[in-house]
Amino acid sequence: MGLNTVTLSGLLYTLKRQSTTGMTWRTPGAPLRPGSLYVQAERADTGTMITGTADVDGVISGTGVEGHVNASTGVVTVHFGEWVDGEDWTEASWYDPSLENEAGQVFRPLPVLADTVKYNCVVYSYLPLDADLIGLDPVRLPQDGRVPVFRKGDIAVVHHTDIDVLPNPLTAGHTATLSRGALSWVDLHDKNGLWVPSAGLYTVDLAAGTMAFADPLPDLAAYEQPFQVRHRREDMVLLGDVSINGTISAVAPLTHDYPADESLVSTVLPIGDLQAGTENEFTQATWTSVWSDSRVGSGTTAQFNLVQYPVEVTNKGAIGERWAVIFTGSDAFNIVGETVGIIATGYTSQDMAPVNPATGVPYFFLDHRGWGTGWSSGNVLRFNTRAAHYPVWVVRTTLQGPETEAEDSFTIQIRGDAN
Incomplete structure (x- = not known):
């Protein structure tokens, strides 16, 4: 037999898909709409999809991923993995005791296929503002058109409004004790939200939180009972610090406790002394x-x-x-x-x-x-x-895009002190 000669004419081969445990990139545009970034990737070992979203502060979180996005610059950093008990992974090549948190946990990397990492986000873009349309020189506005609401040294009002329902029907001479005292404002509405004037109907003790109704009662046929009492507590404060993350600090402590998920902070436009x-x-x-x-x-x-x-x-x-x-x-x-x-x-x-x-x-x-x-x-x-009034220009703007709320409203209150 003669010798067999093998000649290689061509070869088809594949490389192992590249994996990674972290990535940093920059979005094509900036600034981003806070809370709009979404990240997904496929785990290299199981094929399971990992997803994460950013909150309004730019913190990215999800099952198997964490990181941060700078909404101003569009720079994104993500790490794929999960927090595990450090004592169970001391022999792992990636383990480093200096990386354990206070709970004794360490971040265990989870490799993902690099070509499966995808993201989406909303990037703001701005058209030049026409001074003739807005009636204001656009040079005076920030580049993105957004004007700061709070500034250091401004006056603000921290407040919370609650609702109490009165007995049905309302009786003459009734004294209603509201759910709290130390109030700054009380208003009465009927079942359908129609405002009820106080003249001739009731008087209020704001400090005690009580309402005394007239005897006899005026004609209330135009209103549908039961009546609802809207009452508010508030603190007018001087702002000592305003942070870029949306945190504001007052110079003095608040005098009331406020539920965080129901309370509001309103801006104040100081006017000064007014007299007709x-x-x-x-x-x-x-x-x-x-x-x-x-x-x-x-x-x-x-x-x-x-x-x-x-x-x-x-x-x-x-x-x-x-x-x-x-x-x-x-x-x-x-x-x-x-x-x-x-x-x-x-x-x-x-x-x-x-x-x-x-x-x-x-x-x-x-x-x-x-x-x-x-x-x-x-x-x-x-x-x-x-007149004893002050001219104020009120402009309300609506961002372009589909409707996100069925209805929306705001309230302007004129308030003052008399010496």
């Missing part, structure tokens, strides 16, 4: 229908004695308005507001106190003794009233 007043009083010979803060044309010979009988206003009744008292005869006139229109007709022989329907008290008071003689049709007394 009057300004720009002058007369005008003829009404020109021009609302000017200075006289148009000539004045009148007749005058109103503003020194002895000034225009009187109250914080509750006054609004920010320009007023014109336009004479229709020698002693009769109309009261006209720039925005409210004609609200009253009066005479120089009578006091004038037109009522603000929103508050039930006069817009202002004119004493009839201030009118001099010589008024004629067309003459005008002009003055402005200044």
Whole structure:
């Protein structure tokens, strides 16, 4: 027999699939939406799928995986494994006693197939803001358009609202003891959430947490019982520190205990001292229908004695308005507001106190003794009233995307102290 000669013409082979116990990578874009990262991988030994998700603080957790993601930069680090009792694995090649935690556990690596590691996340991208559309120079906004809500040195209100249900039916003279005292606010609603005014119905002792109802009760036919009492505890605090992870600290300790899962923290816009007043009083010979803060044309010979009988206003009744008292005869006139229109007709022989329907008290008071003689049709007394309020711009924005909540709302409360 001759010698057999073998010639290798080609070879088909495969490499063992590469495994790993940890990875670090950077997402294609940043910043990420907090809590949006999801990671999965296949275990090299069993083929079982490992999954993990990130919370809003960037901590990745799951069965067989842990790690962290920086939402600002998009850098992700994950380790595949599980915590086990260290004393059971002292002979393992990966064991290191210095890595044991306080419970005596050590992180045991679990190899996964590298080509099965996958992730998904939500990356924010921002379109240039049109200053004409938003009415604000976008250069003043942060790059991502998000404005910090809390800052160090700001005032905030920590508060918790609870609900008590009153007996059904409500009886005259009933005194309701609420579930807690030391309250800052109490409101009454019917079964359907309709607000019930307190006037003539009840009085509240906030410190004791009690409500005393009138005897006899007013007509409550418009409301459906049982009534619900919403009451709130709160602390107004000065913020001493604001952390990037969403933690805020107050300079002084809170005076109440608050349930963490039901309490809220609200921002405060300090306004300062407010007081209603009057300004720009002058007369005008003829009404020109021009609302000017200075006289148009000539004045009148007749005058109103503003020194002895000034225009009187109250914080509750006054609004920010320009007023014109336009004479229709020698002693009769109309009261006209720039925005409210004609609200009253009066005479120089009578006091004038037109009522603000929103508050039930006069817009202002004119004493009839201030009118001099010589008024004629067309003459005008002009003055402005200044309200005890503060102009606030409220803008609510909604991120693009599908609806995530059936309904949403926010509340603005005007509050103040009186000396």
